[in-house]
Amino acid sequence: MAVTSRDVARVAGVSQPTVSRALRDDPRLSQQTKERVREAAGLLGYVPSDAGRALSSGRTRRIGLLVTDLNNEFYHHIIAPVHHELENHGYQLVLHTESADDGDVVDRLLANGIDGVVLATTTVDSVAPLRLRDRGLPFVYLNRTGTQVDADATVVSPARGFADAARRAVELGHTRIGAVLGPSNTSTGQSRELALRAAMADHGLALETRFVRRGPYETGVGDAAVTELLALPEPPTLIFCGNDVVAYGALNAAARAGARVPEDVSVVGFDDLPPASWPILQLSTIAYDLEAMAREAARLAVRRIDEPASPLTHSTFDTAFVERRTLGAAPAH
Known part of the structure; x- marks a missing residue:
């Protein structure tokens, strides 16, 4: 028989809602109570389900990353930093691909049950940011930005x-x-x-x-x-x-x-x-610094979800020229 949060509550000597709050690291609980609940959960081998957390909190703790083409090497180098940063904040990355920026992508994002999305594919005339805003799904621009909706962004x-x-x-x-x-x-x-x-x-x-x-x-x-x-x-x-x-x-x-x-x-x-x-x-x-830019986008997405009233942030990353073998003197002829 599977271990439930009721079992953990009984062993820890707390209520069932307190178990859920302790495992979410709710700041309203004392550290002593959190540790007692975690010890009980560890003793019983209890692992809270994502579905249960979503039902109790209204959140899935999943954030989407929308890219255009997984064959494009640029995206290979932003997926891992976004994933690691979200993981540090207790969120999971859900990868979405889209070959053309249209309204359908927003419906698919919403149907996937995510709390927010990092947009790495936006065109200046994209309707996706408008639809995300109208549907109340928090989002952040990564690398590219749109002109129709202002939002948190990391750009170069x-x-x-x-x-x-x-x-x-x-x-x-x-x-x-x-x-x-x-x-x-x-x-x-x-x-x-x-x-x-x-x-x-x-x-x-x-x-x-x-x-x-x-x-x-x-x-x-x-x-x-x-x-x-x-x-x-x-x-x-x-x-x-x-x-x-x-x-x-x-x-x-x-x-x-x-x-x-x-x-x-x-x-x-x-x-x-x-x-x-x-x-x-x-x-x-x-x-x-591509990795830092990707991580910053993930942090901004988490903040936008956790603090929806916080002011918008536009993080800009400077550039530097790196000279290597493929640049040489102009040919004489």
Whole structure:
């Protein structure tokens, strides 16, 4: 026969509701009472069920993380930090994927019985934040933000990283500079393009339309775009990529075209994902603390659930240029 909270209450000499409060670490109970209940639970081998906690508290202590594509390496590096931070706060991570940002995703999130959600896929024109707000489900923006609803957010400021990268590019003699930019309907695509253009303008350079391509943050996009750019009569000597995943595709395209990196073309990414520093890649990139940003998003989600009236927080993470093998001097010809 399964051990119940009534059994724990009897052994601990407290009421059944006190058992539930003690195991939730309710601050209204004395530490002595909590310890007595925990000792009784341990003695009996009692493990409170998630369903029982949800019924008694109205919460599931589960938070969703919404991403677009599990094949995209960027998301691989935010899942673990979010999971660990939520676990530290007594919450479980529930992973959701969505290929297109539409209203159905909100219904699925709500049906899954979560207390809140971390949005890592938002477009600037997304309706999901509106529907989450209207349905009363707390949420936090991670990396990307929407324009229709203000909310807690963790974002990157790309200005310093691009300023340092542009300065170094000019020192190395680059004037024909191209870019494979992110989607124009994302806050990251917009902010990184603006920062890159501003950094180049500081040195009297412009990002010419013929050297610009745009697309989702995918390896295939970088591959296809750089294949086109390298086929131009006068290709760019340096290509900035919307993120490291796009840069991986750029490097593939260069290898296929027989273009040496960095002797014929230089490539710079964004994010500084762990593989960027691998000896086989040594990708020059614009870095920030991705793990800290993911953990902060998880903390903000927990706070929004526990303290719904707390003021909104926008946490911004600065960037720095990391120079590695894929950036070199502009070719003489």
